[in-house]
Amino acid sequence: DTGVSQDPRHKITKRGQNVTFRCDPISEHNRLYWxxxxxxxxxxxxxxxxxxxxxxxxxxxxxxFSAERPKGSFSTLEIQRTxxxxxxxxxxxxxxTRTVDSGNTIYFGEGSWxxxx
Amino acid sequence: xxxxxQSQPEMSVQEAETVTLSCTYDTSENNYYLFWYKQxxxxxxxxxxxxxxxxxxxxxxxxxxxxxxxxAKSFSLKISDSQLGDTAMYFCAFSTxxxxxxxxxxxxxxxxA
Numbered sequence: 269d270t271g272v273s274q275d276p277r278h279k280i281t282k283r284g285q286n287v288t289f290r291c292d293p294i295s296e297h298n299r300l301y302w303x304x305x306x307x308x309x310x311x312x313x314x315x316x317x318x319x320x321x322x323x324x325x326x327x328x329x330x331x332x333f334s335a336e337r338p339k340g341s342f343s344t345l346e347i348q349r350t351x352x353x354x355x356x357x358x359x360x361x362x363x364x365t366r367t368v369d370s371g372n373t374i375y376f377g378e379g380s381w382x383x384x385x
Numbered sequence: 386x387x388x389x390x391q392s393q394p395e396m397s398v399q400e401a402e403t404v405t406l407s408c409t410y411d412t413s414e415n416n417y418y419l420f421w422y423k424q425x426x427x428x429x430x431x432x433x434x435x436x437x438x439x440x441x442x443x444x445x446x447x448x449x450x451x452x453x454x455x456x457a458k459s460f461s462l463k464i465s466d467s468q469l470g471d472t473a474m475y476f477c478a479f480s481t482x483x484x485x486x487x488x489x490x491x492x493x494x495x496x497x498a
Contacts, residue, residue: 308493309491313487378429
């Protein structure tokens with residue numbers, strides 16, 4: 269396993285621009301999660317997928333945010349018309365449900381830092 | 386609503402000593418999982434230890450152990466023989482089987498030489 273990978277690792281964008289982040293989960297992990305983390309805080313849940321189906325979305329996920337996971341593999345998180353308040357680290361995580369012993373443990377990527385100026 | 390509370394924003398410990406980080410949670414579920422994650426400065430979040438609520442025995446992983454008190458909804462992390470590399474943010478987290486994991490606000494731990 270190569271771990272969860274995220275791209276880009278850092279993004280600086282001007283307010284009003286659109287940005288897209290990509291996440292490649294651990295291979296064969298059927299669940300994929302997006303979280304947002306601001307400095308000094310814990311990760312806040314945004315959304316999660318089981319295979320290609322988006323099963324839950326947080327109220328934090330405004331209509332400017334959209335996430336997809338075509339074919340149940342990698343996922344993208346797009347933020348349209350970015351605002352300064354969107355500046356944060358966007359974390360992707362994945363997990364599997366193959367065994368009861370998985371205990372829903374989620375494994376994180378290194379995160380994508382977004383700075384909106 | 387399910388919540389996770391970490392009441393210690395910051396703690397410090399001398400190298401080689403023992404420190405305990407506190408966590409309480411609130412849920413009406415009977416089956417769930419509890420976790421401690423570590424996030425070193427500017428580095429990836431990694432799992433430290435996991436506890437299944439149906440197991441009465443406290444989980445241990447080398448120098449890390451938990452004190453799980455289900456009735457009190459308490460889940461503390463004990464780090465023995467603290468090392469400089471233990472300096473990090475520590476997050477307590479909660480999950481019911483198969484759904485989102487909820488995190489506390491974190492405790493920043495400094496290990497002093």
